[in-house]
Amino acid sequence: MDLAFDDELSGLRDTGRHLGHALVEDSVSSRDRRAGWDPSLFVSLASRGVPGTAIPAAFGGGGAGPLAAVALWEGLGEGSGDPGLALSLAAHGGLCGVPIAVLGSRRQRDEFLPGIADGERVAAVALAESTGGAPGVRATRTRGGWRLDGVLPDVINAPVASTLLLTAATDGGRRTAFLLDRATPGLSVRGVEPVVLRTCPFGSVELAGCEVGVGSVLGTPGAATADLVPLLAALDRTLVAAPWLGVLRRLAERAVELAGAPRLARSQSVRLAVVDLCTCAELAGDLLYRAAWELGEMTEAPRQHAAAAKLFLADALPAATRLVAELAGAEPDPVVTRLHRDWPAFVASAGGTETLRAAVAHPLLALTPGGGGS
Known part of the structure; x- marks a missing residue:
């Protein structure tokens, strides 16, 4: 298994980061205040291939595998600082588009996928x-x-x-x-x-x-319990989680920036906390990209690896937002404030950490002698 982060994946992540900065970041605060939906922004991102990146090229999508899609959506999360819009895009193109491509009839793929790929047919x-x-x-x-x-x-x-x-x-x-x-x-x-x-x-x-x-x-x-539900769980724990990995990297970068201020730079505890956060971001990336690679390359990817990736990311986000908020001091960063409010929704989504821990524990216990694998 070769998980070297090659130039193609780096380019996709850079593309997502650039699109997030150029198209999304400036309007996040206003859309957040009014809980607003911007259809033109959604279509603009679709025209650049973001929500349709994992949809087959024959139906107007990018034809990318899970690994490439994770790279693009990680960059979007980092560049935009907008996990809400990223969730909307990932649910549309990932949780809806990919299952139609995998399980749908030819008629269903012809009817639904082109509109999902170009953003004209929003999926829920x-x-x-x-x-x-x-x-x-x-x-x-x-x-x-x-x-x-x-x-x-x-x-x-x-x-x-x-x-x-x-x-x-x-x-x-x-x-x-x-x-x-x-x-x-x-x-x-x-x-x-x-x-x-x-x-x-x-x-x-x-x-x-x-x-x-x-x-x-x-x-x-x-047959949905056997066919669709496991696919949705795997997509949720990779594609939907990817923008949050980008958010975690953004928080780590912000922590490094804030820790360089004269009032903080000499603090040993600050330096150690920032190192821990940067290490968590790298480990979260390794886990998530491994799970995405398995999803794309293996006939039956181990479910516990995707669950472990999301669980690790869910545990890292609270500490990251708290650290950056503490480093910012009396002038809190509005992006960090928004992320601190939103991360519990990611942690609680799709069953929360209890479901993720169960998904990780079951195969481990099944392999343990006397562990009661039934």
Whole structure:
């Protein structure tokens, strides 16, 4: 396994960093204050290949593997300092676009992927779909397909989306994945103003007697638990986590800058804390890029490595924001203040650290003699 950070990956990370600085950074504060969605910014980033980077080139995407996508989105997170917008982009192109490319029929790929790649068809998904927990929607077979009923809270991009990816409980407690058009009768969306990650649009989706045909099923009926959910979990722990790695690097760079001030430069404790933060950023990068490489190269990537990467990153972010806030002193950096508010959402997403620890622990215990691997 060769994980050398080559010129191609460095170039992609630089590209993401440049786009974040040039297109996103200046408007973050204003969009955050009003919890605003800027469709022109979304389309502008799409025209430069950001959300569609992991979508096959045959459907208008960049055709990049997970490793390259992580590099680009890491750079975007670092350059923009806007994890909310990065979550919106990653959910759209990663959590929705990639599963359609992997599991969708030819008709579904032709219908949905070009619009997702160019940003014209915004896609929505509930991040909780990647945990495999009980779905909030029930699907009942009808003569022509399915009837969907239920409510999905905290759906990323719901207020602005034209396409929704969801799973529903079907026959015998199994789970089936569906692709729905926003205009489907019986589907309604209620936007909510988020408390955190305010540059990402959130909403709840209600399905009341929503009739869909068999062509709305993504993959095999009843197989979402085995096919879609593990894929979403892997994408959440790599592609969706990548902008937060960029955020951690940005915090480390800011800490180095602040620690150079005369009042702090002589402090041994400050120097040690900054070294620890920079080391954490490098280790987080190593873990995340290993998980992304495995996702792209291996038929069945070890789930615990992606979970460990996100867990390490989730544990590093609180300490990083606190350190930079302490070093900034009486004049807090508005970017750091915003990140300090938002990092708990990353830690809690997709089941939180308990789910991540369980994903890491299970294979370890299964390999331990007498460890009760069942």
